[in-house]
Amino acid sequence: MARxxxxxxxxxxxxxxxxxxLQIIASGLTTVNTKELINFLKDYTSKEQVEMFLIGEPKHMDNTASESEVHILKFLEVLNKEISNIPIKRVDERFTSKMAFQTMIDSGLNKKDRQNKALIDEISATIILQSYLYSK
Structure with missing residues (x-):
């Protein structure tokens, strides 16, 4: 199987x-400067077999798209052009940042470390992936 x-x-x-x-365990990989994201993904997928990209879909409580969805849709167009052989699936990502922050508190990170936004982003991606694996 692929990742x-x-x-x-x-x-x-x-x-x-x-x-x-084996698609059993979700682990944080890294946080990337968004301007370098496509190049990072091209490099990663040239070295590792990736079956699917799972991309968070931010929504408001009333199920409408969040303001950041406009940026994500632009990114998806570029991703689909640059790495067209890997399918993309969207998943609801409501509350993942709050869950990531709570995870940091629960794991005993001090206040300074909890302000690391890059770590919050990586944990959020892990939560998105874990929730998808649980739903399979």
Whole structure:
């Protein structure tokens, strides 16, 4: 089997998480400067077999798209052109940032470390991926 790569897209930074080859365990991969994201994904997919990109879909409580969806849709167009052989699936990402922050508190990180937005993005991508794996 191949890996699933989850993307928590942001206009400045993007958190990434990935499964093992058996698609059992979700692990944080890294956080990438969004301007470098496509190049990072091209490089990663040239070295690792990726079955699917899982991309968060931000929504408001009333199920309408969040303001950041406009940026994500532009990114999806570029991703689909640049890496067209890997399918893309969208998943609801409501509350993942709050869950990531709570995870940091629960794991005992001090206040300074909890302010690391890159770590929050990576944990958010991991939560998106874990929730998808649980739903399978």
């Amino acid at each position: 699933i790569l989850a993307i928590d897209y942001g206009t400045k930074r993007t958190g990434l998480a990935v499964t093992d080859e």
